[in-house]
Amino acid sequence: QNAILLDSGADLVLYEKNADTRIPPASMSKLMTLAVVFRELKAGRIKLDDTFKVSEHAWRTGGAPSGTAAMFAPLGDEITVEDLIQGVTVQSANDGALILAEGIGGTEQGFVKMMNDYAKQIGLTQSTFMNPTGLEAEGHLMTARDLATLAKFLIETYPEYYHYFSQKEFRYRDKFTFRNRNPLVWSDIGVDGLKTGYLKEAGYGLVSSAKRGDQRLILVVTGLPDKGDRESESRRMLEWGFKSFRPFRLFDDGQQISEALVWGGEKHYVPLVGNGAIDLLLPASATGAVSGEIVYDGPIKAPIKKGDQIATLKVKAAELEAVNEIPLYAGEDINSSNFAMRGIDSLLVLAFGWLL
Structure with missing residues (x-):
């Protein structure tokens, strides 16, 4: 059951x-x-x-x-x-x-x-x-x-x-x-x-x-x-x-997978990486084709420390019913910006909803 x-x-x-x-x-x-x-x-x-x-x-x-x-x-x-x-x-x-x-x-x-x-x-x-x-x-x-x-x-x-x-x-x-x-x-x-x-x-x-x-x-x-x-x-x-x-390699150790939006930081984006290499196990006869999406509550508020878990990679293979959720981490430190930059970030959120 x-x-x-x-x-x-x-x-x-x-x-x-x-x-x-x-x-x-x-x-x-x-x-x-x-x-x-x-x-x-x-x-x-x-x-x-x-x-x-x-x-x-x-x-x-x-x-x-x-x-x-x-x-x-x-x-x-x-x-x-x-x-x-x-x-x-x-x-x-x-x-x-x-x-x-x-x-x-x-x-x-x-x-x-x-x-x-x-x-x-x-x-x-x-x-x-x-x-x-x-x-x-x-x-x-x-x-x-x-x-x-x-x-x-x-x-x-x-x-x-x-x-x-x-x-x-x-x-x-x-x-x-x-x-x-x-x-x-x-x-x-x-x-x-x-x-x-x-x-x-x-x-x-x-x-x-x-x-x-x-x-x-x-x-x-x-x-x-x-x-x-x-x-x-x-x-x-x-x-x-x-x-x-058998395992299929999606991303190598340290490879940037994507990036997430940052509010109030010296940079507008933080790179996302896995905790080591990311492998996906698929049926031995599989083609290796997968679809995925990155999910997080954003923008991410600075400061951000390298290694902070801030997003999830959801991956689904054509040959599998299950969706695999893989945690993603900040690839570098993002320090807080000055007051003026945080004000600009707030205006961008209000005006565009961070659709950058």
Whole structure:
């Protein structure tokens, strides 16, 4: 029902279907829980060997009495942060997610606020979190595109913790051995993460990522009728992505792509460049023909610093449905002009609307 496949390195969408529809993400939203945990670890506010206590709320809501996915942490026990992370990544443990939330945020709702605040910071514009588990709750919604954005963020921002997603088994308390619920980490197609999800109303979903050579693909699928379809469809789409596309160079590193109008600057235009070379992945049989437009809110007000993101290049290939949005940056500094020049710029805006 909902899907998106993107090439992470090129930051290009290869396929999408209903990718901006808000849906219950189920346990896939635990990726946001882990994003907060990893941030706290990286900042030094918590450590992997710190322990958090199993509260009655965490035990009853997400543990053995809940009848949901759990690591069966005993009530009142002290559990290490590392064990809790493994419980979440391997077993999708709801009790593990709640124990982490209460240990970091003080309360579940305190942590949920941290989740929502951090989601906004990293650009998850269509996501709203009501709990750290993904258990059914009114208003707990994400899109496939936000899930893919979140997966890419985790891979690139927290590489030191990413290995937990590919861990095949987790031995806990010498009593339980949990096997990773993501079936594709057991396959031979390069998958090294990330997270499954299931709710009756949303169907089966999976956020997966696979790497072959220098190419990494990220895939989100949701709304599938059973576990078998979730696995087979995800495998099929990843294989298609790796086999069916090749890169086309649009612009070289440092090459000026266009220019944007400037208000109140020593120059009327600022050059636009990409962050390195800009490649577009197209079907292997493609002609390479593309159409595009540059979008920005202008004129851009000076001063402008080289490297400021000020525009977006929207590119569509004849052979693809998706529109790829590539950020563009100022290619040089533009200092503010004097008062008289700013007055002239204002008159030009009033008279011509910058149709220069």
